[in-house]
Amino acid sequence: MGSAYFPNPRRLPAGGELDWRGIGPDLPVLSSIDWRAAALSAMAIIAMFRLRLGMLPTLAACGVAGMVLAALG
DSSP states (O other): OOOOOOOOTTOSOEEEEOOBTTBOOEEEOGGGSOHHHHHHHHHHHIIIIISOOOHHHHHHHHHHHHHHHHHHO
């Protein structure tokens, strides 16, 4: 049998805790968000759901846009 991989849920730095009777999520620090990746994700969502593009054209466009963003710094 193979082993299952469970990622560490605490990879982002904790920004605070929302606690209700001992239950609640940790809130991430907004400065830790990579805004370029968030923008590419938003572009992909818009391309697939609003513009009805397929997965491969969306993946290709976001890949090219990611390379351009990386080249710009």
